[in-house]
Amino acid sequence: MRAAVYHRFGPPDVLRVVDDAPPPPDRPGAARVRVRAAALNPKDVLLRKGKLRRMPGRRLRERWPRIPGVDFAGEVVAAPPGSDLTPGQAVYGMIQGWQEGACAAQAVVPADQLAPAPAGLSLVEAAALPLAALTALQALRDLIRLRPGERVAINGASGGVGSYAVQLAAAMGAEVVAVCSGRNVERVRDLGAAEVIDYTAADPLAPAAPYDAFFDVFGNRPYADARRALRPADREGAPYVTTVPSPRALLDELRGRLPGPLAGPARLVIVRSGRADLEELSRRVAAGTLRPVIDRVLPLDRIVEGHRHLETKRARGKVVVEIG
Ligand SMILES: NC(=O)c1ccc[n+]([C@@H]2O[C@H](COP(=O)([O-])OP(=O)(O)OC[C@H]3O[C@@H](n4cnc5c(N)ncnc54)[C@H](OP(=O)(O)O)[C@@H]3O)[C@@H](O)[C@H]2O)c1
Structure with missing residues (x-):
């Protein structure tokens, strides 16, 4: 599958975009999502630099290459048994903790870390919200x-x-x-x-x-x-x-x-992903009291540029990459 990957911690140009990354394996209780857009966060920068590798509970041992990104929006490919999610449904969410993997054509995400995408938003706009x-x-x-x-x-x-x-x-x-x-x-x-x-x-x-x-x-x-x-x-x-x-x-x-x-x-504050709060965001979007704020949208090929821009600490709102 198409994905951004990195093989070692380091500066933005450790990131590469490849077409032959293996799709992530299924996990119990997780949905497979066809990712359409992923927003970048300062946390992606810290993870990429290896700054968080000694945090307690971090299980980074060492699954390389890594796929960056925690914020995503896309469509359900397969939902776990017992879930109310349906294939094709538009969803958005944030991958919790020290896990990554959003900047790829597919991500496998615990079903409680995503929610139906807010009505009336594009998937690029939805991806700009979670974290x-x-x-x-x-x-x-x-x-x-x-x-x-x-x-x-x-x-x-x-x-x-x-x-x-x-x-x-x-x-x-x-x-x-x-x-x-x-x-x-x-x-x-x-x-x-x-x-x-x-x-x-x-x-x-x-x-x-x-x-x-x-x-x-x-x-x-x-x-x-x-x-x-x-x-x-x-x-x-x-x-x-x-x-x-x-x-x-x-x-x-x-x-x-x-x-x-x-x-x-x-x-x-230590942000936590969760369906109830994602639904709360969606309600606020529907009520017109919350709207996505996007600095720029880049194709996945230009993710290095997105990381560099974030590192300037001058982003005005969110930087979003489109997976295609
Ligand atoms: N603990 C958690 O769970 C958690 C969750 C989310 C984020 N964070 C942390 O929160 C921080 C902010 O995240 P973010 O996503 O908002 O980052 P961001 O989008 O990269 O923030 C960029 C903004 O910082 C402003 N800025 C730069 N220098 C400043 C200064 N001296 N004083 C005030 N503002 C300044 C810039 O505005 P101007 O150009 O106008 O100065 C720019 O708009 C990061 O360190 C991130 O790691 C932590």
């Missing part, structure tokens, strides 16, 4: 527990996760303060930001009014700094969430998991 939008949803809804009327800052508002965080937070009734560079100000306003701070011109941690919550999507504003911009308040959820598992963030996360009043204020 980034699930991260934003789970951070805002489950960790921050954002409430209507709260003032929330989204740092890194124009990237993959940020573009969805702005939309979701606005739809949750929050007053969204988006933090990005000057060139993206109009884009994030268009996504629903009430206020935009260009971090090249002003300090987002010295805001006009304090925040109820701070979502550090980009990962360069640790809680120790962000706390000065937060309103002291007795809220149910965490006032601070980051995406980047620095040693400090991991320690904060352990404290954050303590019960009741002992719980620390800072949390680390």
Whole structure:
């Protein structure tokens, strides 16, 4: 089958596109999907570089070549017994954990890591949602527990996760303060930001009014700094969430998991795939409160270019590759 593969960890050009990759073997409880589009994520870059090979539970021993990619949209080829999925059905999802394999003509994905694709979206648009939008949803809804009327800052508002965080937070009734560079100000306003701070011109941690919550999507504003911009308040959820598992963030996360009043204020989001949350995204798409944000669409042949672009940390929304 046609697939992007890599035979060793390294820079973007370790990626090759081949026509004779063996299709992935069937697995119990998994659906076989004809992948039409796959979105790229910073996680793909970390996996490709080998940065995650020592993470606990990682079973990387060493199935080479590897096929990159975790976000996909396509059609069911074969569904596992007992599943309500049907051959030909359009689905989308995110491959969980340290597994990859989305950037290929076929992927075999546990049935609970995909859902029917949102009605009204192309498969390219559907592929642009899962990992980034699930991260934003789970951070805002489950960790921050954002409430209507709260003032929330989204740092890194124009990237993959940020573009969805702005939309979701606005739809949750929050007053969204988006933090990005000057060139993206109009884009994030268009996504629903009430206020935009260009971090090249002003300090987002010295805001006009304090925040109820701070979502550090980009990962360069640790809680120790962000706390000065937060309103002291007795809220149910965490006032601070980051995406980047620095040693400090991991320690904060352990404290954050303590019960009741002992719980620390800072949390680390660790995105989880799941049908219920994918269906939640689809409902929001149908309601018109969430739309895919796509920086560029490239053919699979140009996946190296896609990885290079992601590594600039300047993507505006998602980079999607079309498998054909
Ligand atoms: N823990 C998890 O489960 C999880 C899940 C998803 C993502 N992540 C992590 O979250 C981070 C963001 O992911 P992503 O997909 O949103 O990445 P991305 O799409 O590559 O983010 C690109 C954006 O970063 C912004 N940016 C660059 N420098 C910045 C700065 N100094 N301050 C604020 N924003 C800046 C850029 O906006 P400007 O050009 O306007 O600066 C650009 O739009 C990554 O580190 C990723 O690994 C973690």
